Amino acid sequence: MQKILMAKAVALWLIDNTKLTFQQISEFCRMHELQIEALANGEGNIASMDPVMLGDLTKEEIIRCEGDPSAVLMLNRKVGTCQKKRKAYVSLAKRKEIRNGVLWLARFYPDLKDTDIVKFLPTTKSTVHAIRSGMYWDIKSLTPKNPVLIGLCTQESLEQLIALSEERSPSYHKNSK
Numbered sequence: 001m002q003k004i005l006m007a008k009a010v011a012l013w014l015i016d017n018t019k020l021t022f023q024q025i026s027e028f029c030r031m032h033e034l035q036i037e038a039l040a041n042g043e044g045n046i047a048s049m050d051p052v053m054l055g056d057l058t059k060e061e062i063i064r065c066e067g068d069p070s071a072v073l074m075l076n077r078k079v080g081t082c083q084k085k086r087k088a089y090v091s092l093a094k095r096k097e098i099r100n101g102v103l104w105l106a107r108f109y110p111d112l113k114d115t116d117i118v119k120f121l122p123t124t125k126s127t128v129h130a131i132r133s134g135m136y137w138d139i140k141s142l143t144p145k146n147p148v149l150i151g152l153c154t155q156e157s158l159e160q161l162i163a164l165s166e167e168r169s170p171s172y173h174k175n176s177k
Helices: 007-017 022-029 033-040 059-067 092-108 114-120 125-133 155-168 170-176
Strands: none
Touching: 007 022, 007 033, 022 033, 092 114, 092 125, 114 125, 114 155
């Protein structure tokens, strides 16, 4: 279950702006009821924060729980939707190898789009286009290397990318009919 951000600030806002019980607020903010009472009595120097603005709650959820004191507030967000997938850090030693991996992909899987390669390897679309067209400034020093062997990706992720390439290939569509 996800935790809310700035629980005390959200609890203070709920105390000041809703008719929710201390128990409902303490369950939602994952705080003890005595902490909620202390916030209601003005202890602590905390600014309140609107949970609707943060996306933690909806107005409808607050209204539903105000009408039923035994109801429990439900967090608005779903697990996994709040964080964007981050690209993995590539060490300085491997950054020069990225271009070799791009050359390998472009040479052996020409049906891959530039955007697919950019999503797969930490590089830019202009670099992929320049390598593919042979206009890259340092093209003579590049040698095609498998990204798995270089350590830029896993074999499973490369196989998924290759499957995508095969689906787009014209010969794949001819054989599948």
